[in-house]
Amino acid sequence: MVFLTLLGASLWAEKNGAEKVLAKISDLVKFDPLETSEEEIVLFQDLAKRAQELKAKEEHLNKRSLSVKAAEVALNEKLKHFDLLKQDLLKMLEKLKEKDDKQMTDLVKIYASMKPKMAAGVLNIMEMATLKEIVKRMEKRKAALILAAMEKEKVKLLSEVLAKECQNIS
Numbered sequence: 462m463v464f465l466t467l468l469g470a471s472l473w474a475e476k477n478g479a480e481k482v483l484a485k486i487s488d489l490v491k492f493d494p495l496e497t498s499e500e501e502i503v504l505f506q507d508l509a510k511r512a513q514e515l516k517a518k519e520e521h522l523n524k525r526s527l528s529v530k531a532a533e534v535a536l537n538e539k540l541k542h543f544d545l546l547k548q549d550l551l552k553m554l555e556k557l558k559e560k561d562d563k564q565m566t567d568l569v570k571i572y573a574s575m576k577p578k579m580a581a582g583v584l585n586i587m588e589m590a591t592l593k594e595i596v597k598r599m600e601k602r603k604a605a606l607i608l609a610a611m612e613k614e615k616v617k618l619l620s621e622v623l624a625k626e627c628q629n630i631s
Contacts, residue, residue, distance in 0.1 A: 569598040572607070581610035593622055 497505075572580045572595055584592055584607060596604050596619065608616050 565594055565598065569595050573599055573603045577603075577606040577610045580607045585612050585615050589618065589622055592619060593626075597623070 572584065575583075584595070587595075592615075596608070599607075608619075
């Protein structure tokens with residue numbers, strides 16, 4: 462029984478890296494294999510087998526841990542890459558918006574400089590979304606002259622679209 466207690470202490474010391482404790486235990490108790498009972502031999506074998514299993518599990522967990530860390534590093538790198546791409550896309554989108562805005566401003570200037578009847582003829586056949594943007598950006602007095610020359614049904618639809626937009630904003 463004393464032997465099993467010493468064995469447990471030695472396993473604890475080994476597990477916790479206390480080599481000095483093991484050395485002292487070894488000095489205190491000299492193991493004599495001839496005096497070992499069959500139960501103790503079986504117990505030693507079981508303990509040795511369990512120690513091997515634990516060692517194998519530890520190695521497996523260490524490998525998995527390294528794999529998880531490597532995957533985490535790779536994922537973080539991809540996230541950084543995607544963040545950079547996102548920033549680039551946002552910059553490109555902003556440039557496109559600026560370009561579209563400039564083009565629309567230029568278009569408004571063109572229609573505003575035309576005679577109202579001529580501008581009305583073109584705006585009558587224009588898609589509603591584009592027509593709406595042009596009229597919204599145009600000087601109100603000039604827009605009124607052009608709208609007066611346009612088809613009444615198209616002006617009615619435009620007025621409804623603009624009114625709905627104003628209600629959505631409020």
